[in-house]
Amino acid sequence: MPELVVPSQRYKESFIEAVREAQMMASGLGDTLGRSAPGLEADFTMFLAELRRYEPGQRLPEGFVHSEALWLVDGENYLGRVSLRHTLNERLRTFGGHIGYEIRPSARRQGYGTLILRLTLNRARELGLDRVLVTCDVDNSGSRRVIEANGGVLEGEFQLDFYDKPIYRYWIQL
Numbered sequence: 001m002p003e004l005v006v007p008s009q010r011y012k013e014s015f016i017e018a019v020r021e022a023q024m025m026a027s028g029l030g031d032t033l034g035r036s037a038p039g040l041e042a043d044f045t046m047f048l049a050e051l052r053r054y055e056p057g058q059r060l061p062e063g064f065v066h067s068e069a070l071w072l073v074d075g076e077n078y079l080g081r082v083s084l085r086h087t088l089n090e091r092l093r094t095f096g097g098h099i100g101y102e103i104r105p106s107a108r109r110q111g112y113g114t115l116i117l118r119l120t121l122n123r124a125r126e127l128g129l130d131r132v133l134v135t136c137d138v139d140n141s142g143s144r145r146v147i148e149a150n151g152g153v154l155e156g157e158f159q160l161d162f163y164d165k166p167i168y169r170y171w172i173q174l
């Protein structure tokens with residue numbers, strides 16, 4: 001049964017395999033995490049610690065909000081990742097929202113995108129949030145379907161001066 005977990009050593013091999021997979025397909029993981037597979041092999045412990053650097057209790061860099069990184073896994077297998085921001089600042093209210101997710105390329109189109117958002121909404125509820133903002137590129141049909149399947153209500157389409165594509169902003173009532 002796939003579940004959302006706190007990133008840990010248990011998934012090291014599978015996570016690194018997913019990074020290699022994404023780099024081969026030149027999509028995802030690499031860009032946001034900015035990590036190479038050899039770098040992760042060498043210091044996965046440091047990487048895990050960095051994933052926790054915005055959690056409550058940590059001192060935040062200027063302009064950051066508290067957030068948590070969670071992974072969707074099935075047994076030992078890494079399937080995808082999500083970042084759940086506990087609050088919004090002005091920037092996130094405009095672009096990025098509360099939740100950002102990604103499914104590893106080989107696991108896409110099997111329902112995991114819809115699942116990772118559903119499980120993250122449960123977590124957001126536990127944290128006491130009453131609604132969350134999720135944004136996506138207008139041309140990201142997969143993500144739009146994921147959001148809409150989870151009850152996303154479109155606020156509108158926006159063109160931002162710092163981003164080249166129009167985006168949609170959706171609110172999900174929890």
Ligand SMILES: CC(C)(COP(=O)(O)OP(=O)(O)OC[C@H]1O[C@@H](n2cnc3c(N)ncnc32)[C@H](O)[C@@H]1OP(=O)(O)O)[C@@H](O)C(=O)NCCC(=O)NCCS
Nearest residue numbers: 101102103108109110111112113114135136141142143145
């Ligand atoms: C967007 C993403 C998370 C979707 O994950 P996924 O596991 O493929 O999603 P699902 O399998 O739950 O698919 C949900 C729906 O979207 C559709 N879909 C998925 N990818 C699609 C695509 N590239 N084009 C069109 N439709 C797509 C599925 O067929 C499914 O349709 P259905 O509701 O009719 O069954 C995944 O493609 C991804 O990680 N992309 C890169 C990162 C990203 O864009 N993150 C979101 C930022 S807002």
